Amino acid sequence: MERIYKILEEIIPNTDFKGATNLVDAKILTSLNIVRLVSMLNEEFDIEITPIHLIPENFNSVESIYNLVVELDGE
Amino acid sequence: MPYFMMTMLLIFTAVTIAIYAVCPRRQRYIVLLAISLAFLCYISKFTVVFILATVLTTFLSGIIMDKITQSVDIKALDKEVRKKVKAKIKQKKQIVVLSYIVINVGILLILKYFNFFALTTTNILNKFGGNYEPFILKIALPLGLSYYTLQALGYVIDVFRGKYKAEKNILKVGLFICFLPQLHEGPFGRYDLLMPQMEKGDNINVNNLYNGIAKILWGLFKIFMVANRASMISDAVFKDNGKYGGVTILLGGVAFTVQLYAEFSGYIDIARGISKIFNIELSKNFDLPFISKNVGEFWRRWHISLGAWFRDYVFYPVSTSKFLRKSTQKLSFNISNFVTITISLLVVWFLTGLWHGASIKYVCYGLYYFILMILFNIISPYVEKILAKNNISNDNKILISIRVVKTFLLVLIGMIMFRAENMSVFGNMILSIFKNGEYFNLLxxxxxxxxxxxxxxxxxxxxxAVAKIKGIDIEDKFNNLSSIKKYFVCFALFTVIVVFGAYGLDYLPPDPIYGGF
Structure with missing residues (x-):
């Protein structure tokens, strides 16, 4: 989880991600930011997030991002 | 033959309804395929072999990829081994996708772009003192080449990504690629959304029949009442563009914009209407494009299925590619981000331009939107700051109006480029806007x-459009009418088109523009 926080902090500095549940819906994470986030998550965790996973529910909170990473890492 | 495809589609609908009704449900998708193929053979003649080759390679690629995936039970392996095996599986599947691309994009490149490359290369060589004759391929394009190639490629990439399993029935793959109503001008369909509807073979019911007929008539209304008349204005201005200036050029541009929208969205309505009769819902391709506040939004509302295709199958893989990530690693975060997005958008818009046609003009058309998108990305943060400083909300109606007008003007320039014969004509026409020209007599x-x-x-x-903005769903309202009222609405629409429509000897309607792609 900490590694995800670190990546998010690098993409959008000075943002409180803890407890946020609407990162995509509130446009904190824009489509351009998500591209960057996906690219960094893929590299950091050696996983492959594809457009199939690009739904707001997977990116609305740090927890959902964490769950996505765990799910893809375990496949 | 401007009405050829329209006539074919209407005959297709009548024949299919007749056979569909007497055929068992489970075999109805075969009816759709067989009739589509029969029409394709009639329309495309021997070039139908190209679409059949695409069907076969698409089917085989899916099956081979599924076999590769199922060759190892990766869940039984421990984590480290699993990753290595997964990487190997991915590599094998990549070879399948690459071979598929070489064959099918190869066919597209040769049939659609060979002459463009041959002419361009010969021109360049001749400019440097050569004296070569260009080698020109004289072969008709198969119907819907650019549409079915991308749609089938989308299926292969989806199977590669594991979005769904490959289809084991070649007839269903065939129907997905050859379904006549959407072959001519789209919209691009997705296999997982289309096939469940196609294979269900629902009975034709009165509601779907009226809904479909109303959509077809609405499409015909747009073409015969709007597009065919607007085209006469745009044709006159663009044909003698050197004579005119100022407002006339703008009028020609606006007329073409109206013509293209009415014609293209009209054909899409016809395709959606025909499909609706068989309870098949084709994706929406237009969503009030002219209320867009920026060009990015415009392309999310105009030719939606093409934009979505390029987003999912080009923009995303390029922007998240390891190559781009590694190449920009040493740059600062913001610059690396900017470079990644810029390169990805460049690839998308270069290909979007080229998809529209094999000429420098269409490549420039794509690059025009690329430049606008990049400028928007650079400028918008500053604009947002200025607005915030002055307490102006993005919901401010005056601000929205300014943005809508600005977007329309930018789109208008793009449309003039799209319609002009070449870039030099386009340049002259843009300059002519600021000059006086001959008097244009519309009458x-x-x-x-x-x-x-x-x-x-x-x-x-x-x-x-206003009703839609206000949240009034006209389609829904139509569906809630009684059958007799639906009949009268359809009859009234039909009568209006027959009485007031622009067709016949006095009108010279153009060939469908997007049908040529």
């Missing part, structure tokens, strides 16, 4: 009753 092109019919028809389109 020489259209009679007064045509002008009135055009204005009223555009007014009806605008009213429909």
């Amino acid at each position: 020489k092109i259209l009679e007064m009753q045509d002008i009135l019919a055009l204005i009223v028809s555009i007014g009806i389109l605008i009213l429909g």
Whole structure:
């Protein structure tokens, strides 16, 4: 989880991600930011997030991002 | 033959309804395929072999990829081994996708772009003192080449990504690629959304029949009442573009914009209407494009299925690629981000331009939107800051109006480029906007009753758009009418088109623009 926080902090500095549940819906994470986030998550965790996973529910909170990473890492 | 495809589609609908009704449900998808193929053979003649080759390679690629995936039970392996095996599986599947691309994009490149490359290369060589004759391929394009190639490629990439399993029935793959109504001008369909509807073979019911017929008539209304008349204005201005200046050039541009929208969205309505009769819902391709506040939004509302295709199958893989990530690693975060997005958008818009046609003009058309998108990305943060400083909300109606007008003007420039014969004509036309030209007599092109019919028809389109903005769902309202009222609405629409439509000897309608792609 900490590694995800670190990546998010690098993409959008000075943002409180803890407890946020609407990162995509509130446009904190824009489509351009998500591209960057996906690219960094893929590299950091050696996983492959594809457009199939690009739904707001997977990116609305740090927890959902964490769950996505765990799910893809375990496949 | 401007009405050829329209006639084919209407005959297709009548024949299919007749056979569909007497056929068992489970075999109805075969009816759709067989009739589509019969029409394709008639329309495309021997070039039908190209679409059949695409069907076969698409089917085989899916099956081979599924076999590769199922060759190892990766869940039984421990984590480290699993990753290595997964990487190997991915590599094998990549070879399948690459071979598929070489064959199918190869066919597309040769049939559609070979002459463009041959002419361009010969011109360049001749400019440097050569004296070569270009080698030109004289072969007709198979119907819907650019559409079915991308749609089938989308299926192969989806199977590669594991979005769904490969289809084991070649007839279903065939129907997905060859379904006649969407072959001519789209919209691009997705296999997981289309096939469940196609294979269900629902009975034709009265509601779907009326809904479908109403959609077809609405499409015909747009083409016969709006597009065919607007095209006469745009043709006159663009044909003698050197003579005119100022407002006339803008009028020609606006007329072409109206023509393209009415014609393209009209054909899509016809395709959606025909499919609706068989309870097949084709994806939406237009969503009030002219209320867009920026060009990015415009392309999310105009030719939606093409934009979505490029987003999912080009923009995303390029922007998240390891190659781009590694190449930009040493740059600062913001610059690396900017470079990644810029390169990805460049690839998308270069290909979007090229998809529209094999000429420098279309490549420039794509790059025009690329530049606008990049400028938007650079400028918008500053604009947002200025607005915030001055306490102006993004919901401010004056601000929205300014943005909508600005977007329309930018789109208008793009449309003039799209319609102009070449880039030099486009350049001259843009310069002519600031000059005076000859007096343009609209009454020489259209009679007064045509002008009135055009204005009223555009007014009806605008009213429909306003209703949609206000949240009034006209389609829903139509569905809630009784059968007799639905009949009268359809009959009234049909009568209006027959009585007031622009067709026959007095009109010279153009060939469908997007049908040529």
